[in-house]
């Protein structure tokens with residue numbers, strides 16, 4: 001409630017104390033609300049003011065993970081304010097002033113309440129300076145988000161609750177502001193953020209990197225990457241680019257030397273096709289048995305590529321596998337039965353127990369396997385070893401043919417397998433693979449067994465296990481295409497909305513990429529496949545228009561971000577000569593209406609836990625394609641361009657988008673959007689004018705896009721496990 005003062009009293013007070021703030025009645029300066037009004041997150045953001053600019057001055061010590069900060073926040077009051085809130089989580093607040101005067105602060109949950117000494121008048125600008133320090137929190141969502149410490153620094157990435165982890169903030173898309181971020185780090189460490197690098201100054205044993213993000217930005221889009229990066233600054237098409245790739249990814253891991261001597265035996269990598277490489281020898285084992293020990297250093301694809309020890313009586317059919325007595329083998333079956341198609345010999349050790357179900361219905365197959373095959377047991381291992389490991393295998397008596405075997409499918413491979421220091425307790429066949437005139441000491445490398453394709457390569461003596469091609473090379477290939485991708489998208493969406501661009505890839509177990517304004521952060525795991533890396537870059541750059549320049553007005557509307565960025569990938573797919581948007585649309589529409597989890601979910605109101613559900617991405621893009629089919633290409637691309645132009649620098653809601661689409665198309669579209677954004681599979685009546693015939697192999701096409709299009713890599717972070725370089 002508000003109350004007017006009698007005119008006479010107002011005059012008297014102002015005459016008595018010109019220019020001095022008046023001690024107002026308590027209710028004339030109420031507290032701003034603790035939330036900005038988002039029903040999904042009632043405490044996100046705050047009421048009563050609008051931030052214009054954040055000036056963050058932080059220093060970070062990679063040794064202790066302690067961040068020390070001074071945040072200067074320039075804001076304008078949108079009501080008389082006796083108190084106001086900021087969002088701030090963790091960290092120790094050391095001091096806070098408003099307009100240079102110490103303020104009273106209290107903290108509860110994510111809310112920092114500031115009571116300035118003097119009330120702030122509606123419309124006036126005020127400055128908050130907060131000093132704080134602490135170790136910022138890492139969030140557990142998506143396998144780690146927020147302020148993430150890395151092996152050589154830290155990276156800040158995630159949404160929606162990240163900014164408050166490292167500075168006091170009005171954290172909601174509705175309050176955009178410009179940012180200046182000065183990051184002080186030890187000398188020799190790089191510090192990357194958004195926008196433009198305005199200075200980099202060394203002082204003693206530290207270095208300060210100052211970044212200016214001049215265009216209004218939602219706070220969660222602020223990133224900070226600290227560590228050893230190769231930074232590439234350049235200009236293209238009038239845009240300033242900063243690309244930062246973790247130095248470790250550029251250099252790649254070092255070669256792995258032998259355990260002893262100068263040589264080891266290396267499997268090589270079969271990235272051209274499947275392989276079944278054996279290292280074989282026949283040994284005469286006495287009645288009491290014998291022990292075969294050897295050193296293994298392995299990096300093979302999880303679930304698909306196995307290392308195993310096979311044995312049979314020489315010339316016999318009693319094939320089996322032998323367990324490692326040190327526990328490195330197990331009975332896990334990984335991607336069985338699929339790897340049996342490449343290497344059917346493995347049915348000696350595993351049994352395909354899949355159930356085809358109705359032979360007429362290819363969708364009801366249940367795939368499964370059991371350990372134990374036609375002649376023997378299953379003892380094998382996939383994945384990465386933690387350095388060299390010692391295997392010890394008990395050999396049965398007799399004339400025994402034993403093979404150390406590496407069976408793989410095609411294409412995705414790790415570094416392969418190194419073997420060294422084979423010791424047989426009888427002495428026969430012991431070898432360290434040295435160049436001594438008898439390198440293999442009787443061991444041979446036979447052809448792949450019956451049913452497998454010929455091996456593209458096989459075991460060779462080598463000086464080391466060579467490093468794989470650095471991931472940074474493949475990141476670079478995609479980063480080099482950024483100007484081209486921006487031009488392609490600008491052609492459809494209108495001018496690129498910002499003055500800077502680029503990307504960050506850190507060596508860290510990150511489960512997603514994020515559209516940080518002007519400088520997206522990508523998980524390294526998007527760049528494993530040399531053919532398919534550009535889609536994620538297209539996705540995050542498309543977000544610069546939809547998500548960043550036009551942010552969501554409420555978190556409920558994430559389909560306006562993710563549907564658009566995903567649809568950009570479909571357009572890029574067509575541009576690149578892969579499936580076109582019609583094909584992709586049809587493939588996803590082949591998912592039966594009974595798939596409740598897929599179609600039952602209302603992407604227009606996904607709930608706070610469903611903001612980034614995969615349905616929001618794909619069905620959001622389906623919604624746009626349905627709109628395109630309804631209104632035709634001309635109106636559709638006008639709508640996209642006008643959406644970016646009319647809401648640039650601000651936020652948008654679903655209703656505003658529908659209104660715009662109706663204005664441009666002059667069609668009534670609310671029924672269409674209700675159908676596509678609500679629960680239930682939409683009904684599509686027949687092929688539209690642009691439609692191609694439906695794809696025959698929907699699962700393959702759909703799978704391709706599951707892998708390519710998600711903000712999350714399609715597979716768990718297998719490459720990172722156990723790597724600590």
Ligand SMILES: [Zn+2]
Pocket residue numbers: 515539543561562565711
């Ligand atoms: Zn996205």
